[in-house]
Amino acid sequence: MAKPVNSFRKVLTGMQLLGKLGPSLQRRSFVFFLFFLIAVMSGLLLILFSTGVFSVERNKFRIFLQNELGHAAQSVEQEYGVLSVEGVLLAERLSKQIEITLDTFGLNPADLKNNPQCLEPLLGQTVGLLRAALEKNKSSGVFLTLNATVNPSLITAESSRAGLFLKNMEPNVINITFPTIRLLKGPISIARQEDLDLLPQWQMEFSVQPGDFFFTTINGATESDLPLSRLYYWDPGCLMTGCYNKAMLLCAPLIASDGTIIGVCGFEVSAMLFKLQHTPASSPYTRAFTMLAPLVDNTLDTSRALYAGHFAAAPSGDDGFLSIKNPVAGIFSYVSPNGTIYSGLHHDINLYPKGSVFSGNQWALAVLIPNRDLAVKFIRQSRPIQILLLALFIFGVGAAALLSRRHVAPVVDALRKVKTGKVTHHKKTNIQEIDDLMAFLATQDESDALESDALLVQAEEMTQISPLVQSFIENVKTLSPAERNVFELYLQGYTAKEITDKLCISINTIKTHNKRIYYKLNVSSRKELLLYVKMIQGENHKTADDAD
Incomplete structure (x- = not known):
């Protein structure tokens, strides 16, 4: 327990000393190199950001989105445009065929509801047209729904x-x-x-309800006098009773020559077919998916959308939507009600001609990827650069520490020699300023030593020197060069504080020298030392007077 306490005290003492004396030259040099390193690293980061190194992956992702979206949008508009045209043509053929069949029964189109016995023969006459249309076009199904039922007496x-x-x-x-x-x-x-197999979900008739594909198409045709090519309707995300797969339905009204609306026909584009046709191409973005959805008030209605691609990444929920946010660097963000964010691009899809009944219904095709996946991708792409920058910074800190130490070492060594009085033994550092200073100090030391020796010789030659003074002079010869420097300054009348400034040493060092000088000169105080100095100076003056 004592060791941590002592270590803490040493650290605290060092901090206090640092606060009094200020940082060392080596630390100042290290801080300078460190700031220089930070400036260089900041400049390097600025260059990397300005040249787009960190946005390479984002640019790749944007190009991927643009390519996928452009290809998918062109394909969807072309395929759905063909189905729209084929649906209108099919409606015209079926309407004629139904009128011909009704005519053989002596019925008008308006009598269809009241004559259920003719429904099965009538449907038998149309199956050939439906089958030919299905085999001709890329669709998952074709349908004909008459505005009549086989058994009008049923509750349903x-x-x-x-x-x-x-x-x-x-x-x-x-x-x-x-x-x-x-x-x-x-x-x-x-x-x-027709030698057709039944599906397990087979039903005798269609189940319809207000607002579905059937009534929406019928009502749109009833309330408008536009031509048939302006009356078809794309029903989004329809799930018929008995069906297990969502689908989009192209619905065209069957209008007889007298204007009676006989029913609805069209094509089905199932979710599976959409997936097979529009799944994004193989790429590093494995969880990317394509979505065709109604566009309402800058939101994508995901509850009625078709998806192609990674279904696990697609939005879930039957009543969800994605809010479209402003783009950043050309990439949009799409936010779901539960806070999930997707990144991608979308393109408006025009499924209707201008002026049609349902031209106000907007659609959008989007290529999206979960934002979290994209963030992970960006981090992985920039990780080598981050590791390299971190390694460069660590290397730079180490180099700064080494350079600051090597840079300051000659100065510290020179100061140490000045403190110990060993400037005459200084070796050249090839640093002009330090070598000149040490040479000057060595010359000064030699001059001071000569003067001191002359003084001692003169003192020895005095014939009337007391034994105490003689002993004092002998003891002076035992002083070290550093102690002798301090002693000589005392001879010249300097105080301890003035000696610290002149020799660039601390007061503690002066105290240490004083103790050693007192000990070697056999004095107990500075006062006694100065007394001996005055005695020597008095003897010198006396000798000079005798000489005169």
């Missing part, structure tokens, strides 16, 4: 609609020779007739 008749839904099990491949088409909704008799 208001939410049930007859129709057909054909699913393509390999939507990313157009395979005319071996099509993989299954029946999801529609009469079983048609499946037998």
Whole structure:
């Protein structure tokens, strides 16, 4: 326990001494080199920042986003544009086919609801058109929903609609020779007739409700007199009853020649098909993903979006959204309600022609990555530079310590020799100022020594010197050079304080020299020492008078 206390006391004493005497020359030199090193490192960091070394990874990421977004946006606009055109053409063909079939029954389009017995034959006549359209286009399904039900007397008749839904099990491949088409909704008799397998989720009819794809399309066509090419509707993130996969539906109204709206038809783009077509290319950003979502008030509606890429990184939740923040260095930030931040770029997607009923519905395609992943990537990229800068700084501190010590060593050595009075034994340091100073001091010491020796010789030659003075003079010869310097200054009348200033030594050193001088000269105090000095000086004056 005593050792730590003693160590602490030594440190405290050293700090107090440092406060009184000020920092040493070596410490001053080290601080100077350290400040110089900091200035150099600051300049180096400024150069690195100005040249964009630390933003290389961010620039790479921005280029990756631009390339992926540009490719995906062009592909989405082209593919969805083709499906929009094909959907309108399909609606026109189905409307004609349905009118022809109704005419064979002697019915008008308006009589469709009241004649459920003709629905199955009518659907049988349209399956060929639906199948041909599905095999021709890259879509996951094609559907026809009539504004009628097979059994109007059922309780669920208001939410049930007859129709057909054909699913393509390999939507990313157009395979005319071996099509993989299954029946999801529609009469079983048609499946037998067309040799179609039923999906496990098969249902007889569509379940519809206000606000869904069916009623939204019907209402839009009812309230407008625009041509069919301005009436189609893209339903976002639709999940039909019995389906297990989200999808976007292109919905085009079936309008008879007399203006009656018979139903709705269109294509399905499933989440799986979107993923197969628009997953970001292989890159170091493994958790990047593409998202097609409705754009509402500068937010992306993630609850009705389609995703392609790393699903684990995509936003979760059925009622979520991403708020778009201002870009930094050309990269946008997207913040979810739970605080998760994504970085990326987005591009507005125009799915409707100008002046169409639903042209006010905005869509955006975004390529995103979790901000945390991006931060880790940036840190890893800059880590070698950070390690190098840290190593340079540590090396610089060590070099500053070594240089300050080597730089100050000759000065400290010269001062030590001056304190001990060994300037005559000084070796050249090849530092002009120090060598000149030491040569000058050595000359001064030789001159003072000669004067002191002459004085002692003169004192010895005095015939009437008391034994005490004679003994004192003999003892003076035993003084060391440093002690002799102090003694000679006493002879010249200097005080102890003045000697410390002249010899550049501390008062403690003077006290040490005094003790040794008192001991060697056999005196007990400075007063007695000065008395002997006066006696010698008196003898000198007496001798000089006798000589005269």
